[in-house]
Amino acid sequence: MVNNVNQVLSVFNDVSGSEYPTANLYLPEVWRMKEVLMIKCNDRNEYMRSMAIKMIDKFDKYWGDSNLLMSIAAVLDPRYKMKLINFCFPIIYPLTEAGDRIKNVLAVLKELFESYVSAHMACILQETAQVNVSSCPSSSAIVRDVVPKIFKGRSRFADHISSDIIRPIKTDFDIYLEEHVYICGKNENGVYMETDFDALAWWKCNALKYRILSRMANDILVVPISTVASESSFSASGRVIEPHRASLSPETVQMLLCDSDWVRALHGMKRKSASEKLVEVELPTTTTTTT
Numbered sequence: 650m651v652n653n654v655n656q657v658l659s660v661f662n663d664v665s666g667s668e669y670p671t672a673n674l675y676l677p678e679v680w681r682m683k684e685v686l687m688i689k690c691n692d693r694n695e696y697m698r699s700m701a702i703k704m705i706d707k708f709d710k711y712w713g714d715s716n717l718l719m720s721i722a723a724v725l726d727p728r729y730k731m732k733l734i735n736f737c738f739p740i741i742y743p744l745t746e747a748g749d750r751i752k753n754v755l756a757v758l759k760e761l762f763e764s765y766v767s768a769h770m771a772c773i774l775q776e777t778a779q780v781n782v783s784s785c786p787s788s789s790a791i792v793r794d795v796v797p798k799i800f801k802g803r804s805r806f807a808d809h810i811s812s813d814i815i816r817p818i819k820t821d822f823d824i825y826l827e828e829h830v831y832i833c834g835k836n837e838n839g840v841y842m843e844t845d846f847d848a849l850a851w852w853k854c855n856a857l858k859y860r861i862l863s864r865m866a867n868d869i870l871v872v873p874i875s876t877v878a879s880e881s882s883f884s885a886s887g888r889v890i891e892p893h894r895a896s897l898s899p900e901t902v903q904m905l906l907c908d909s910d911w912v913r914a915l916h917g918m919k920r921k922s923a924s925e926k927l928v929e930v931e932l933p934t935t936t937t938t939t940t
Contacts, residue, residue, distance in 0.1 A: 653697055657704075660685050672722035672872050673848050677729065679719065680737040683712060687741065718872065720754045721761070725866040726848050727831035731755065762822045765865045821862035 660682055686708060689701035723729045734754055739747040819827075833846050848870055856863040889905050890897060897905075 650694075650696065653692075653694060654700070657685055657689055657697075657701070671848060671870050672718065673726035673729070673870055675715075676719040676723035676737070677733060679712075680741050683708060683741045717754065717757065718869075721758055722869055722872070724754065724758060725852075725869055727825075727851055728833065728843070728846065728848075730830055731826055732830055759822065762820070762862065762865060765861050766820070769861050769864075821859040825859060825862055 663678065683705075686701050686705040689697050690705060692698050692701065720734055723733050724731055731751075731754075734751055738750050742750055831846075831851065833843050849867065852859070852863045852866045852870075859866075889902055
């Protein structure tokens with residue numbers, strides 16, 4: 650029984666291995682949890698079935714609220730793109746439903762990208778308007794005659810470029826999806842260094858190539874998906890608000906909780922790695938004398 654339960658919980662343990670994950674890291678692992686729970690709901694052992702059914706009820710509630718954001722963030726990871734969605738959705742959804750789910754993710758991404766394009770075009774038009782109204786004061790009559798013509802030529806060229814941007818042959822998003830996924834390098838042992846990949850750094854390096862899409866990716870990938878259970882929050886507050894400190898303001902309580910968390914992180918008191926071994930320390934003995 651322990652071995653069977655361990656097979657399920659080991660998947661959850663693998664998913665929760667990173668302490669500060671960005672949004673793109675969730676879907677590649679979370680969908681495995683849903684797949685395992687779906688399989689265990691039909692397990693031959695009754696105790697496994699009952700456990701999995703209770704777990705999947707809570708999991709579906711969380712999944713239903715966050716699966717779209719996790720999917721969008723995964724597409725904006727150059728290692729996955731739409732290929733991950735096309736791979737995992739038919740596994741965790743019925744075939745009749747998977748196609749609509751995939752289309753919905755793609756449609757939301759395109760709609761979101763169009764909003765960023767509109768905002769980008771508004772900035773360009775604003776910059777163009779500033780160029781049109783700008784002037785270069787000069788005491789020379791010749792300069793006063795020439796400068797407006799120069800700015801008029803610049804404005805005409807800016808309008809020409811703007812028309813090209815409004816109706817491009819292919820957008821940043823189309824080019825991004827058509828290109829092959831990014832494959833991480835291997836270490837000396839021949840293992841792909843997936844854990845060393847930084848999606849935000851990749852988008853920073855490719856910001857000139859994907860001017861609009863890179864802004865959209867930066868805004869989405871930093872969205873925190875994980876939350877702290879309310880029970881944990883109340884348990885932590887119980888150590889701060891006590892009978893002798895029952896009149897603290899909410900701001901003071903928040904500062905105390907944050908300071909405590911930062912101090913633990915500063916001194917390495919959070920999530921000690923498995924490689925660290927306990928060291929036995931022998932305390933010096935003290936002798937007391939009585940008079």
